[in-house]
Amino acid sequence: MTDLILFGVFPYIAVTLAGFGGIYRYASDRYSLSSQSSQFLESRMLFWGTVPWHFTIILILLAHLLALLFPTAWGTLLGRPLRLYLLEISGVSLGLVAVVSMLVLIVRRAINQRITTVTTVIDWVLLAALLLQVATGVYIAVTLRWGSLWYLHTATPWLWSLVKLDPQVSYMAVMPAVVKVHAVNAFFLLALLPFSRLIHMISVPLAYMGRSPQVVVWYRR
Amino acid sequence: MKNGWLRQVSLLLICYLWFCFPPSACAADLVDGDPQRGKALFAGTTSFAQGGAPCLACHGIAGRGMGMAGGASFGPDLTSIFDDYGAEGIVGTLDDLTFPSMEPIYATRPLTAEEQADVGAFLAKTAEEAQLPTVSRMTGHVAIGLAVISALLVVFGRGRLQGVRRPLVLGVRTGKGGRR
Amino acid sequence: MNIRAQVSSVFHLDKCIGCHTCSIACKNLWTDRKGVEYMWWNNVETKPGTGYPTQWENQEKYRGGWEKKGDRLQLRLGGRGGLLGNIFHNPRLPTMDDYYEPFTYRYGELTSAPAGNDQPTARPVSMISGRPMKIEAGPNWDDDLSGSGIYAANDPGVLQLSREQRAQMFAVERLVMLYLPRICNHCLNAACLAGCPSGAIYKRGEDGIVLINQDKCRGWRMCVSACPYKKTYYGWATGKSEKCVLCYPRLEVGEAPACFHSCVGRIRYLGVLLYDADRIEAAAMQDDKDLVAAQRQIILDPFDPQVLAAAGKAGIAEQVLEAAQRSPVYLFVKKWQIALPLHPEFRTLPMLFYVPPLLPVVSEEHLGTQRLVDDYFTTLENARLPLQYLAGLFTGGNTEEIKAVYRKLMAVRIQRRRITVGDLSESEVAKARELGEVSAEQIEAIFRMTALTSIRQRIVVPPMLREQAIEAGMDPERHKQEMGFGSRRSPKRRW
Numbered sequence: 077m078t079d080l081i082l083f084g085v086f087p088y089i090a091v092t093l094a095g096f097g098g099i100y101r102y103a104s105d106r107y108s109l110s111s112q113s114s115q116f117l118e119s120r121m122l123f124w125g126t127v128p129w130h131f132t133i134i135l136i137l138l139a140h141l142l143a144l145l146f147p148t149a150w151g152t153l154l155g156r157p158l159r160l161y162l163l164e165i166s167g168v169s170l171g172l173v174a175v176v177s178m179l180v181l182i183v184r185r186a187i188n189q190r191i192t193t194v195t196t197v198i199d200w201v202l203l204a205a206l207l208l209q210v211a212t213g214v215y216i217a218v219t220l221r222w223g224s225l226w227y228l229h230t231a232t233p234w235l236w237s238l239v240k241l242d243p244q245v246s247y248m249a250v251m252p253a254v255v256k257v258h259a260v261n262a263f264f265l266l267a268l269l270p271f272s273r274l275i276h277m278i279s280v281p282l283a284y285m286g287r288s289p290q291v292v293v294w295y296r297r
Numbered sequence: 298m299k300n301g302w303l304r305q306v307s308l309l310l311i312c313y314l315w316f317c318f319p320p321s322a323c324a325a326d327l328v329d330g331d332p333q334r335g336k337a338l339f340a341g342t343t344s345f346a347q348g349g350a351p352c353l354a355c356h357g358i359a360g361r362g363m364g365m366a367g368g369a370s371f372g373p374d375l376t377s378i379f380d381d382y383g384a385e386g387i388v389g390t391l392d393d394l395t396f397p398s399m400e401p402i403y404a405t406r407p408l409t410a411e412e413q414a415d416v417g418a419f420l421a422k423t424a425e426e427a428q429l430p431t432v433s434r435m436t437g438h439v440a441i442g443l444a445v446i447s448a449l450l451v452v453f454g455r456g457r458l459q460g461v462r463r464p465l466v467l468g469v470r471t472g473k474g475g476r477r
Numbered sequence: 478m479n480i481r482a483q484v485s486s487v488f489h490l491d492k493c494i495g496c497h498t499c500s501i502a503c504k505n506l507w508t509d510r511k512g513v514e515y516m517w518w519n520n521v522e523t524k525p526g527t528g529y530p531t532q533w534e535n536q537e538k539y540r541g542g543w544e545k546k547g548d549r550l551q552l553r554l555g556g557r558g559g560l561l562g563n564i565f566h567n568p569r570l571p572t573m574d575d576y577y578e579p580f581t582y583r584y585g586e587l588t589s590a591p592a593g594n595d596q597p598t599a600r601p602v603s604m605i606s607g608r609p610m611k612i613e614a615g616p617n618w619d620d621d622l623s624g625s626g627i628y629a630a631n632d633p634g635v636l637q638l639s640r641e642q643r644a645q646m647f648a649v650e651r652l653v654m655l656y657l658p659r660i661c662n663h664c665l666n667a668a669c670l671a672g673c674p675s676g677a678i679y680k681r682g683e684d685g686i687v688l689i690n691q692d693k694c695r696g697w698r699m700c701v702s703a704c705p706y707k708k709t710y711y712g713w714a715t716g717k718s719e720k721c722v723l724c725y726p727r728l729e730v731g732e733a734p735a736c737f738h739s740c741v742g743r744i745r746y747l748g749v750l751l752y753d754a755d756r757i758e759a760a761a762m763q764d765d766k767d768l769v770a771a772q773r774q775i776i777l778d779p780f781d782p783q784v785l786a787a788a789g790k791a792g793i794a795e796q797v798l799e800a801a802q803r804s805p806v807y808l809f810v811k812k813w814q815i816a817l818p819l820h821p822e823f824r825t826l827p828m829l830f831y832v833p834p835l836l837p838v839v840s841e842e843h844l845g846t847q848r849l850v851d852d853y854f855t856t857l858e859n860a861r862l863p864l865q866y867l868a869g870l871f872t873g874g875n876t877e878e879i880k881a882v883y884r885k886l887m888a889v890r891i892q893r894r895r896i897t898v899g900d901l902s903e904s905e906v907a908k909a910r911e912l913g914e915v916s917a918e919q920i921e922a923i924f925r926m927t928a929l930t931s932i933r934q935r936i937v938v939p940p941m942l943r944e945q946a947i948e949a950g951m952d953p954e955r956h957k958q959e960m961g962f963g964s965r966r967s968p969k970r971r972w
Contacts, residue, residue, distance in 0.1 A: 108970050110695040112716030117605070119572045123454055128446070130565040155342040157353065157366035164366075165435070169442025189606040190573070194713065220371040222354055225341065229350030229402050246401040279695045281564070281674035285557055289671040290757075292481075294682035295943075457568045461538055462531035462575045462614060469627045 082260050083234065084243035090267035097270030098278070111276035117190040125181035132174040136213070139167065143224065147232045154225055164222050171214040178207045202272045205265055212258040220252065231259070330411075335419025336362065338412055347406035352416065358423055368435060372398075379417075379424035387417045479754040480777065480788040482797050483665070483685035484723065484747065484939065485828035486737070487809040487816045488658055489927060491835050491886075492744040495656035497521050497617065499736035499745075503660075506724070506735045510968070512714025514579035514604055517616060518721035519736045521658045524870070525632040525646065526619040528657075530575040533707040534633040534820065540569045541705030542668050542823030543761065550761055550824060552672055554703050564674060569702040573713070577614035579604040605713070623654035634869045642863045653861040655834045657870075658744070660736060661708040661721035662819065662827030663687045665752065665775075666761045669720070672703030683797075684749075684941060685828065686723045691968065694718055705823035715968050729943050733936040743930070748804025748937040749797060750811075750828065751777040751788055761824045765873035768821035776811050779804070800939035805926055806830065813915070813923055815882050817871035832927075833867055833879065835886050857883055881914075885923075888913030892920045 102109065115122050143150045154160040182203050185191050217223050230247045237244035248259055268274055337343040340363065341351030353363070355371035379387060391413040394403040408416065503519040522528045536542060540553045554560060554569060582599035590597035603610040619628035624647055629635065635643060645651060663680075667687050670678040677693035678700060680686070689700070689709070696716040700709040709720040724734035732738065737745040753775045760771040777784045779801035788798055801807065809816035809832060816830035857864065857880060864876045872878040888909040895901040910917060926934070 106692045107717075107968070110716055112970060113696050113698060113711070114713070115567060115570055115572070115698065116711045116713050117573055119457075119566075119570060120459065123457065123566045124450075126565045127453065128450055132446070151341060151344060151351075155340065155344075155351075157340050157363045160340075160353070161364060161366040165438045165442055168439050169446060172439065172443060173446050189603075189608060190578075193606050220355075221357075221369045222366070222371075225354035225369075226350060226371060229354065244401070250398040250401060276695070279675070281561070281676070281695065281697065283676060284561060284674040287676055290666065291670060291676060291679040292682045293679040457566075458538060458570060460572060460574055461535075462527075465527070465531060465631055466613075466627055469631070 079245050079249040080243075082256065083245045083248040086260065087238050087243075087263045090263035093267040093271075094269045097267075098275070101270045101275060102278075109275055109279055111273040112194060114191050114194055117194070118184065118188050121180065121184045121188075125177050125184055127177075128173050129177040129181060132170040132177070133210070136167065136170055136174065136210075139163075139224070140227075143227050144232055144235055147228050151225075151228055154222075160222060160225060163224055164217065167224060168214065168217050171210060171217055174210045175207070175214055178203070178210055182207065198268075198272045202265075202268055202274060205261060205268065209258065209261050209265060212254050212261070215254055216258060220255070234259075330414030330416070330418030332415070332418040332422045335415035335417070338416050339419055340366070345406070345412055346409050349403050349406040349408060365435065365438070372396075375420060375423070377424045379421045384417070384421070387420060388413065391416060478787050480751055480784065480791045480793060481685065481754045482683065482788075482793050482801065482939070483663070483750045483752060483828050484728065485663070485685070485750045485806050485810075485830070486660075486748075487746040487806050487830045487832060489744040489746070489832040490655055490657065491832065492742040492927070493521070493656040493658055493834075494742050495521055495523065495621070496741050498739050498741050499658055500616075502735040502739035503721075507722070508719075510714075511604075512712045513710070513719060515573065515576045515616075516710040516712070516719060518708070518710075518719075519658065519660045521617070521656050523617075523619060523621050523623060523629075524655050524657050525623055525629040525635045525866070526625075526654075527628045527631050528619075529616075530571045530707055531614075532631065532633055533705075536705060536823070538569075539571065539702065539705070539707070541703055541707065542825055543666065544824075545762065548762075550666075550758065552668055552703055553705075554672055554699065560672065560699060561674060564697055564699075567698045567702055570698050570711075571701070571707065573605075574613075577616065577618065578610060578612075580610060580612055580615070621654065624649070624652045629654075634866050637869060638863060638865055642865065646861070646863065646866070651861050655862070657819075657831075658736075659706065659708070659819070660829065661687065661723070662706060662825065662829040663721075663723060665754075665757050665826035665828060666824065667704075668823070668825050669700035669704040669709050672699040673697070674699055681725075684725075684728070684939070686725050686728075687720070688722055688725070689718055689720060691717055691719075705820065705825060706827070712968075715970055717968070725941075728938055729941040731938050731940070733932070733938065737936055738932075743932075743935060746805040746809065746926075746935050748806040749779075749801040749939045750804065750806055751779050751784060751793070751798075751801050753777060757826060761826055765822045766875040766878075768824065768873045769817055769871075769875065769878050772818060772821060772826055773811060773814065776807070778811070779807060794940070794942055796940040796942070800937050803937045805930075805935060805937065808922070808926060813885065813919060815885050815923070817878070817882065819871065820873075821871075822873035831871060832886075833871055833882060835883070835890065884909075884913040885915045886913075888915050889920045889923050889927075892917065893924055 115126075154163060185195050185199070185203065220226075230251065234244055234247040237247075248256060251259075265274070269277065334343065338345060339352045339358065341353060345351070352358075352375065353366065353369055355369055357369045357374035357376070358367045359374075359376040382390060391408055393407070394400070499519050500517055500521060504517070507518060508514070508516045517529060520529050528534065532538065533541075536553060540555075542553050543550045544553045545551075552560070555563070580601045581604055582601055584599050587597050587599050600609050601612050602608060619625065622628045630643075630647070635646065638646070646653065663685055664687065665685070667678070667680060670680065670687060673689075673694075674697045675693050675695045677690045677695070679688060679690065681688065694717045696711070696718065698711050698718060700718050700720075701707070701711050704720075709718050711718050724732070724736075727734055727738075733747060737747055756775045760768070760775050763771040779785070779798060785798055789795070806816070810830050816832050818827045818830055821827070864879055865874075868874050868876045868879045888906075891901060891909040892906050895903070895906050910920070915923075
């Protein structure tokens with residue numbers, strides 16, 4: 077029953093919250109669709125937190141996403157033991173860097189007086205959830221090898237079953253507790269997206285690459 | 298519409314045949330199995346026909362060209378499983394794979410008879426092999442990865458603006474920087 | 478030809494007394510909120526001095542403005558790809574320590590302190606954390622500190638001078654300074670705009686005012702780094718960048734911007750300039766020394782019938798063209814050519830121009846007393862403010878350009894002196910006019926515009942024609958409600 081709630085019901089709640097919350101925030105408060113940068117208040121320590129964090133977490137998220145969207149190709153890629161091993165080692169390294177950089181970000185927020193004043197409760201919830209997520213991720217990668225391969229046959233079918241509105245809870249029900257925590261926390265983070273600074277994920281300014289360097293706006297044209 | 302109907306009937310037919318003549322491997326087949334193909338199936342180089350997970354996703358195995366990747370640790374190590382289970386045991390196990398954590402994966406995607414034979418033959422050979430790759434070597438490799446990432450970070454972080462006013466004022470006051 | 482109109486300004490530095498009334502007017506109107514305390518959209522700097530933020534002119538450090546890369550211009554901050562690659566941590570962002578940490582005092586402790594032997598004191602506390610702090614810097618921290626070994630000596634403009642010139646500037650009896658009021662230049666080739674990843678910054682087509690759309694700004698802070706004048710600021714409490722808006726809500730109702738209106742020395746002139754937008758990039762591509770002339774060239778004559786016809790075709794309203802003909806900025810910049818842009822070598826084509834100060838009067842020591850030198854022009858090179866220093870500020874290092882301006886300004890003084898004091902001969906005045914390449918009538922016009930103008934002559938606000946933004950059939954009352962003055966929501970983060 078718990079498993080059904082955690083892996084069959086909660087994901088839908090999280091997606092609904094993320095979707096409707098996101099739309100509401102976009103429509104009603106576009107002013108706040110960003111992460112409130114604190115680099116102006118403290119820049120040096122931030123570099124050692126934010127830069128490794130973002131680059132590693134983007135690569136790790138990308139791997140999760142590719143294994144979800146293109147399971148066959150992913151399986152072929154990992155079909156050679158050497159490639160599998162290289163990917164796993166890279167993944168663990170990236171994950172460890174992500175954990176350390178998240179710790180840097182948390183410590184920075186806790187000890188710098190200027191930054192504590194611009195930190196809200198939801199920021200702490202988010203940081204804690206992110207730390208839990210990367211820490212469990214690294215723990216899984218290290219102790220339950222090789223996650224990149226079994227993910228394809230457990231998490232991928234489970235997530236697709238959610239997409240097809242026919243949740244197959246059994247895939248996750250048999251998993252060790254740490255994997256369950258990782259999965260549930262992932263959806264918790266998704267639910268948090270519109271209610272925290274995580275919303276800045278949707279403001280990636282890719283359009284910048286294509287726009288004209290000067291922008292002139294007319295009101296009579 | 299017509300096609301869909303046809304497909305459903307043929308699927309039903311296949312299922313029916315499946316239940317009538319369930320494929321199974323006997324001990325004799327193990328000898329016939331191709332250990333080379335078994336290895337490819339084990340590592341996932343060749344996918345299982347029904348789409349089941351390659352054994353290497355969770356099970357460790359020594360040597361046999363797996364290299365460091367043989368150190369999987371989710372499930373038990375299968376290097377010498379053949380010694381423990383024997384031919385009979387292997388056959389029975391590979392046929393249904395009813396371990397709690399494996400059941401959701403293989404219940405609907407079992408190994409075909411040929412695949413069971415090949416994997417069995419492979420496991421029969423690995424039983425003669427030596428030890429698992431050690432975790433300490435993996436730690437070393439992760440350390441190399443960390444070193445590479447750190448080096449990239451240091452390079453990326455060079456030449457960033459590190460504050461102007463404080464160094465200037467303090468520099469002049471302590472006589473170390475600025476100009477009079 | 479693609480003619481556009483730009484509301485631009487001239488600051489006459491000879492008249493600035495450094496009273497900071499403009500800064501206070503601006504602060505009271507725009508930046509008295511939490512998170513923007515440190516923002517001075519208008520500030521007055523003492524030159525030589527390090528300015529605000531410290532050494533903002535040093536682009537080796539801050540990497541603001543543009544640089545030539547082969548046959549095109551690129552932000553000194555880097556190409557687009559590099560800029561996006563640095564989006565998680567801005568490599569060239571000045572931090573609060575390069576401005577100052579805003580502070581206040583615990584005034585209550587003056588009255589609530591228990592009786593004791595010591596005088597009660599009001600401790601300074603940070604306006605960010607609220608905790609007691611040591612004040613290291615503040616607004617105008619180097620105000621009037623010419624001669625300071627910390628501030629004046631580290632003015633980037635001073636550092637590029639020769640050792641002799643520096644020694645000359647810092648000799649006690651020759652100490653010199655000038656005030657440099659600065660607001661956003663509303664550049665034609667704005668670097669802040671080009672650097673904004675979100676595309677939130679834009680230039681208004683009708684009047685050229687550069688604004689940041691607060692709902693589109695995502696706080697990447699690239700504008701702060703890209704602007705070579707450091708005139709966009711990051712609001713630490715809201716996570717948005719903000720900058721001078723040239724008081725456009727005031728302009729739209731025909732009022733002068735607050736800093737212009739409050740200027741005690743009446744140094745500020747405002748008016749419309751017409752320019753050719755097609756030639757912006759070509760003008761910004763010139764060599765450092767030719768930038769002033771190139772910028773002057775793309776500014777067009779509002780009396781030229783061809784220009785007027787083309788402007789009409791480009792949709793510039795007749796009332797605006799008429800305002801352009803009355804523009805004092807056109808006279809200073811194009812006709813008399815005595816107003817220069819600040820740091821044209823940043824290649825943003827700033828549209829705020831400065832008449833350089835004729836300070837101090839060139840004098841020489843004679844028998845222990847200072848007296849005016851007899852020949853202004855041969856001594857210009859020995860002026861207290863080295864010409865190289867002024868050329869570094871206003872002409873991209875071109876001393877000939879700055880000399881030409883000074884010759885005109887001196888001709889004005891000499892002719893006026895003959896009229897009011899009468900101790901100079903007509904031949905001396907004629908010589909000054911000839912050297913300055915300026916006619917007697919022009920001198921009178923410059924004199925009148927400098928000294929004897931009313932606010933309507935100094936500040937010619939063109940009709941902004943906002944009423945034309947309303948489409949036919951739209952309820953004006955409702956439209957006013959939606960588009961009118963101010964934000965309907967307070968600029969505050971609630972998530």
